[in-house]
Amino acid sequence: MSSRPASPKLWENFETLLAEFRRDPVTSGIFTDFDGTISEIAPSYGGARIIPEAREVLTGLAEAYPLYIVSGRMATDVAALVGIPGIVYIGVHGLEWLDREAMEARPDPRVAPFGEAVRNAAVRLESEPLLAQHALVLENKVWMLGIHWRPAVEAGGPPETLAGIAKGIAREVAASAGLKVREGRMVVELMPPVEANKGTGVQHFILRDKLERALYAGDDRTDIDVFTQLAQLEREAGFKNLRVAVSSAEAPAELIEKAHVVLPEPAWVAPFLRPLLA
Numbered sequence: 001m002s003s004r005p006a007s008p009k010l011w012e013n014f015e016t017l018l019a020e021f022r023r024d025p026v027t028s029g030i031f032t033d034f035d036g037t038i039s040e041i042a043p044s045y046g047g048a049r050i051i052p053e054a055r056e057v058l059t060g061l062a063e064a065y066p067l068y069i070v071s072g073r074m075a076t077d078v079a080a081l082v083g084i085p086g087i088v089y090i091g092v093h094g095l096e097w098l099d100r101e102a103m104e105a106r107p108d109p110r111v112a113p114f115g116e117a118v119r120n121a122a123v124r125l126e127s128e129p130l131l132a133q134h135a136l137v138l139e140n141k142v143w144m145l146g147i148h149w150r151p152a153v154e155a156g157g158p159p160e161t162l163a164g165i166a167k168g169i170a171r172e173v174a175a176s177a178g179l180k181v182r183e184g185r186m187v188v189e190l191m192p193p194v195e196a197n198k199g200t201g202v203q204h205f206i207l208r209d210k211l212e213r214a215l216y217a218g219d220d221r222t223d224i225d226v227f228t229q230l231a232q233l234e235r236e237a238g239f240k241n242l243r244v245a246v247s248s249a250e251a252p253a254e255l256i257e258k259a260h261v262v263l264p265e266p267a268w269v270a271p272f273l274r275p276l277l278a
C-alpha cells in the first residue's frame with residue numbers, strides 16, 4: 001500500500017498491532033468517524049451516504065470486534081445513515097451516544113445537567129431577528145447548537161461580516177445561558193461548559209468496554225481530539241493504538257502530523273480495514 005508510514009519502525013509496529021487485533025478481537029476497539037471517512041464528502045449535509053464497501057467491511061467487523069461510529073451528527077441520525085446493528089454510535093462530537101441495542105441516545109453524564117440551558121438558548125436564537133435577516137442557519141442538536149454562515153456566503157454574503165454577526169450573537173446568548181462557544185469552519189457552536197469531545201467519548205468506551213487496544217480513523221479537526229486522547233493514553237498507560245487520518249484538500253495539518261497512517265481518500269478506508277476480517 002502506497003500509504004505506508006514513512007518510518008519502517010512504525011510499519012513494523014503496525015503489522016504487530018494488526019496481528020494483536022485479530023488474535024483478541026473482543027478487547028480490540030474499532031472506532032471511525034462518518035463524514036469524509038467512511039462516506040464521501042457530500043454536496044449537501046443530508047446527501048451523505050456510507051460507501052458500500054465500507055458498509056460491507058464494517059458489517060463483518062461488527063461481528064467480531066467492538067465497533068463504534070463517532071460523528072458530529074446526532075447519534076440516531078448517523079445510526080440511520082450507517083444502518084449496521086449491534087454497534088455503538090457516539091454522536092454530537094462525543095456529547096451523546098446510542099449504545100448497542102439501545103432505543104434512544106443518552107448524553108455524557110457531565111453534559112446532561114445542561115439540557116435546559118441549551119433549550120433556553122435555542123428558544124432565544126429561534127426568535128433572534130439577526131439570524132433570519134442575514135440568512136444564518138440555526139442547527140439544533142439538543143446538546144449543542146450551531147449557527148452556520150456557509151449557506152449565506154454561498155449566496156453571495158460577505159464572509160467576515162457574517163462571521164462577526166454569528167459569533168457576536170453566539171457569545172451573547174451563550175454567556176446568558178451559561179454555555180461555552182466553540183468555533184468551527186463557517187460555524188460557531190454553543191455547548192455545555194464541560195470538556196466533552198470525540199476524544200472523551202472514545203475514552204469513555206475504551207474504559208467501559210475494557211479495551212486493550214484501539215484503532216481510530218478520521219478526517220477532520222474534531223478528530224484531532226481523539227488522536228490527542230489516544231496519544232495521552234499511550235504515554236500514561238502504554239495503551240496501544242493506531243491513528244488513521246483520511247486526507248483531503250481540507251485536512252488539518254495537525255491531524256496528519258498525529259496520525260500513524262495517512263490514507264489519501266475515504267475510498268481507501270474499507271480496503272485498509274479488510275485484513276482485520278481475516
Ligand SMILES: [Mg+2]
Binds near residue numbers: 034
Ligand atoms: Mg469527518
